[in-house]
Amino acid sequence: MNGEQRLGTFVKRGMIAGISALAILMAGGVVYRQQFFESYLFGFIFWVGLSLGCLGILLLHHLVSGAWGHIIQRMTEAGGRILPYVFLMFAPVVIGMEFLYPWTDQETMASSHILHHKEWFLTTRFFLVRSVIYFGAWIFFAYWLSSRSRRQDKTGEAGLTRRMKLFSGPAIVAFVISVTLASVDWMMSLEPEWYSTMYGMHIIVGMILTALAFCIVLLRMFSLQEPYASVLTTRHYHHIGNMLFAFTILWAYMAFSQFLIIWSGNLPEDNFWYIRRLGTGWNIIAVFLLVGHFFVPFVLLLFRNRKRYIDSLARVAILILIMRFVDYFWLLKPAFSPEGWTVHWMDILAPIAIGGIWLALFFREFRSQPMIPLKDPRFSKEAFHVHDLE
Amino acid sequence: MASTPASSSPIFGLMAEFDEPEQIVAAAEKARDAGYRQMDAFTPFPMEELTDALGIHHSRLSLFVLCCGIAGCLIGFFMQYYVAVIDYPLNIGGRPLNSWPQWIPITFEMTILFSAIGAVVGMIFRNGLPRPVHPVFNVDRFELATRDKFFLLIESADPRFDRNETERFLKSLKPAGIEVVDHA
CATH class of the missing domain: 3.30.70 (Alpha-Beta Plaits)
Incomplete structure (x- = not known):
């Protein structure tokens, strides 16, 4: 089939782009070792965030159901199922720990009173153990749910739906806790003196927003192709567009709440994080985020018709995906260059290298199954009107 | 109707x-x-x-709600601006008088409040209600x-x-x- 070939070329092109970019990146890493690890972490965080956002949407969908989740369920499953490979992509972060995380240095830890209290948590061994546990839990969730959904495709067993729902309740709690801790480990501990209780939720919402935007772009790509062509209606787009709108607002809410709390307290152990990001050249990026990540998508998504047509919705989703990169850049990079913003060529190449491989693996997974779980009893009856009552 | x-x-x-x-x-x-x-x-x-x-x-209701929301946003913000900067300027912890981050939550709430009231009232009138x-x-x-x-x-x-x-x-x-x- 035409669509099958198309997915096959995505896999090939993604792999070629990813591996060649990775080769250049590694050659560059020989010369600029510090920069290599910084850029790699930036790229890794974006793509692991996309996988985790997919997993979060999958858990949420099984828990609350809804037509919007049904049409992107197989995408979110594919994003979750490639987590074992994403775990392998974590290796360079581990190798470069000493370059990235100041707490790996004993002298730094001894120098500060605050860091002294964090010594038991921020150790290399505990960090690695935690990361393995996070990945183990996420991979388990993704495979448990997707394998049952696949079995349902074959057998049509209705009871599986209920079991997936019961599983997702506790799993989503574990998901939020583990991703919060992972964001503390991988991102927040780049500036180990600093902490914020809002940070984890801010990151999780950002990841889910990334995954939603990604799925919308994919829907745009496959909307004219079966099975989507005969299933998708403006109503589906409207629902998923409203989700995108809601998560855009939620992202701004999280980002602003964290800022407001620290700004109000204005304590030196908290506020240096924002002074770096708002009181230096980084403030241009902050304003850019405020406008491009919140105001523009907010105003665009206010209009009902923009959410009801996939072309216009996908354009907003692409904008959001670009702004997600900028957001991660603004969150991570000031830890390494606090005096102002710079973009190294590796900062652009690293997300392409990891992303090419990620996308190739994603499409390989995505094409192996029917694009929509067609035997889910919640949705066989939704063809006409019953969904409104669910 | x-x-x-x-x-x-x-x-x-x-x-x-x-x-x-x-x-x-x-x-x-x-x-x-x-x-x-x-x-x-x-x-x-x-x-x-x-x-x-x-x-x-x-329906033109959405435009009406948008106008209500913008009105609520502006009223919410400038009410606080008027109090803190013009009517009763007070030095709190050395912060500037125009400490706008502090005002965002109220501004946001006022936007939602005005939009919600506008939506309900506008819906009732545009439907020709109350109608026994x-x-x-x-x-x-x-x-x-x-x-x-x-x-x-x-x-x-x-x-x-x-x-x-x-x-x-x-x-x-x-x-x-x-x-x-x-x-x-």
Whole structure:
């Protein structure tokens, strides 16, 4: 089939782009070792965030159901199922720990009173153990749910739906806790003196927003192709567009709440994080985020018709995906260059290298199954009107 | 939503009763194709498909709500600006008088409050409410619209309405029954 070939070329092109970019990146890493690890972490965080956002949407969908989740369920499953490979992509972060995380240095830890209290948590061994546990839990969730959904495709067993729902309740709690801790480990501990209780939720919402935007772009790509062509209606787009709108607002809410709390307290152990990001050249990026990540998508998504047509919705989703990169850049990079913003060529190449491989693996997974779980009893009856009552 | 009784016609309209949701959507589409515009439909649960079939398009309510929201946003912000900067400037912890981050939550809440009130009040007025009685209640079977029946009403105020012609048209839709709706 035409669509099958198309997915096959995505896999090939993604792999070629990813591996060649990775080769250049590694050659560059020989010369600029510090920069290599910084850029790699930036790229890794974006793509692991996309996988985790997919997993979060999958858990949420099984828990609350809804037509919007049904049409992107197989995408979110594919994003979750490639987590074992994403775990392998974590290796360079581990190798470069000493370059990235100041707490790996004993002298730094001894120098500060605050860091002294964090010594038991921020150790290399505990960090690695935690990361393995996070990945183990996420991979388990993704495979448990997707394998049952696949079995349902074959057998049509209705009871599986209920079991997936019961599983997702506790799993989503574990998901939020583990991703919060992972964001503390991988991102927040780049500036180990600093902490914020809002940070984890801010990151999780950002990841889910990334995954939603990604799925919308994919829907745009496959909307004219079966099975989507005969299933998708403006109503589906409207629902998923409203989700995108809601998560855009939620992202701004999280980002602003964290800022407001620290700004109000204005304590030196908290506020240096924002002074770096708002009181230096980084403030241009902050304003850019405020406008491009919140105001523009907010105003665009206010209009009902923009959410009801996939072309216009996908354009907003692409904008959001670009702004997600900028957001991660603004969150991570000031830890390494606090005096102002710079973009190294590796900062652009690293997300392409990891992303090419990620996308190739994603499409390989995505094409192996029917694009929509067609035997889910919640949705066989939704063809006409019953969904409104669910 | 023609609420004024059309003096030209002795009845308010004709109403067809259907058993299935699919039927009323098809019927509404056919009525629209036949040129009827002054129509309404009554169903036991909300049906988005019917909104499209009846040709009820964009309502100006959303624009009204947007204006309310913008008004709430500006009032919320400048109320605080007036208090903190103009009317009663106070040095709190050495912060600038125009400490706008502090005002965002109230500004946001005021935006939501004004939009929500605007949406509810605007919806009520644009629907012609409050309205104690409506001619459709003259039909005894109409109470079934809250249970399991679907009703399509063509009002006599419609320029294409003709008692005999419209009744023949409704019959062609194969309804479970046709009722004459008298004026209240």
